[in-house]
Amino acid sequence: MKKIEAIIRPFKLEDVKIALVSAGIVGMTVTEVRGFGRQKGQVERYRGSEFTVEFLQKLKLEIVVDDDRVDTVINAIQEAARTGEIGDGKIFITSVDSVLRIRTGDRDSSAI
Secondary structure (H helix, E strand, C coil), X not given: CEEEEEEECHHHHHHHHHHHHHCCCXXXXXXXXXXXXXXXXXXXXXXXXXXXXXXXXXEEEEEEECHHHHHHHHHHHHHHHCCCCCCCCEEEEEECXXXXXXXXXXXXXXXX
């Protein structure tokens, strides 16, 4: 199993959700996060004054899938989240040793 973490722009969440549901993914966790990468923040204006927002608002999606579904998920996220501009985000893939569903005690693939 793999855990896929995707950092995306907030306004792309609905597009990504639709793409994942269309790909047969039934669950994900979404967290509001702040950070910066190559974008290094952005300059904004408020009441005539300029200021730099160093940490930009993003969303982090977390999805755990069987190994054979990884390419499907990352392709769906990449296509739905892409704008072609700096700041579109990143996708991280890590191994998951085990999953346990608290309510039923199901483990691993049956717990996803």
